[in-house]
Amino acid sequence: MTTFAELGVDQDIVDVLASKGIVDAFPIQEQTIPLGLPGQDIIGQAKTGTGKTFGFGIPVVQRLGPNPEPGVKALIVVPTRELAVQVYEDMDMLTSGRSTSVVAIYGGKAYEGQIDQLKAGAQIVVGTPGRLIDLNNQRLLDLSSAVEVVLDEADKMLDLGFLADIEKIFTKVAPVRHTQLFSATMPGPIVALARRFMSNPIHIRATDPDEGLTQANIQHLVYRAHSLDKDEVIARILQADERGKTVIFTRTKRAAQRLSDELGDRGFNTASVHGDMSQEARERSMAAFKAGKKDVLIATDVAARGIDVDDVTHVINHTIPDDEKTYLHRAGRTGRAGKTGIAVTFVDWDDLHKWALINRALDFGQPEPTETYSSSPHLFTDLNIPEGTKGRLTTAPRAQAAETSKPRSDSGSAENGGRRRRSRPEQSAREPQPIAEHGGATVAAPEGAGTHDGGGSEHHDGNAAPRRRRRRRGGARTGGGAPAA
């Protein structure tokens, strides 16, 4: 491990970091800080939760000098308002030992405070594209002296939805500048595109290419979700012991709101964040989740990237994301800074092709999911997060495979929830059907599951949450056969 001081970081910054208990640099920081400090353009790629923000942030602060003149010298562009707040806080911390001031510029908030801070001479601007351009158009934000430019989540910023804004912003900043692009995911075509805005950039990958992009300390579980009551299964996951905070991702804003209400009704401590909420409510949710006042956050992909919350042990994909990049970023809300985490994904019938895509792109090595098997209703209460788990997806245990899947028994299976007898294919219809695991540990214990059957001895036996059954739409499908991909 290298210390920040050894990397050439100024003493006041070293002191500030030390006061937060941060002494050793992460690999991406070891690699990019010595290059960023003298002004090398960088495309920095490192896995989720491994310290990219300081990788670009420290050189930005240091290069402005201890007493920069008033006026915008540095611009950091991010894809969401919440990430703007977070990066603002990090930069504010890094600059706390010097006179440099930082301002967050993003929409959904009053103009006044932001404009005041700009007029007061803020040197570092962290913002989202819309409001940045808005204020620039109003001549309230002069970017012409911005000599430090960073795109955080750079591949997202250069994506179609943002590219025009980013191109415009690059016409406004200083032509001779230091430019840094950071992300966990940097597809080749995006790197090629990025070079247009940079000068002789060096591409730093703080990962072993053979290792792929997935975090070794995140265990990935994938379940077929058809004929599965996802609300019920998610409720069970939330009752598992050894759970810290949990982020649940949905595909749509409406689904996020519905699930948040539903789990809230069931007695869980939920908060939500999505684009249909007021900015004030969004920030209240994030603050409560970070502070631990709420331990379940239901979110759209607005929270998929960059958001750093301590002690998130579980990420649940209520709906599988569309592509491997989003999968990686969502899962990356857990397993940060060396900790372990679990990512659980539910794959709906119509989405099996997305799983195939992700499976292939992330090299999970799992064959197409053509089998189902029933698993313990205690599956999620038995989860232990294995240390340093790593490796390819293991094939689903065949012993339990229900090759001839029966029509689901559709009696009141939810009635006794997790109390049902288990390990019977006949009863599997509404139980989680794992199709893959990544991480090495066998989590579903089809044969030996009995050891955990406490017959009521468990402390997580459902009473934690008031039960209130509400049937989701019919959804009776006969499971089993290999779906057409």
Add this chain to the structure above:
DNA sequence: AAAAAAT
């Protein structure tokens, strides 16, 4: 096709 991002 959804979500995000200005009002």
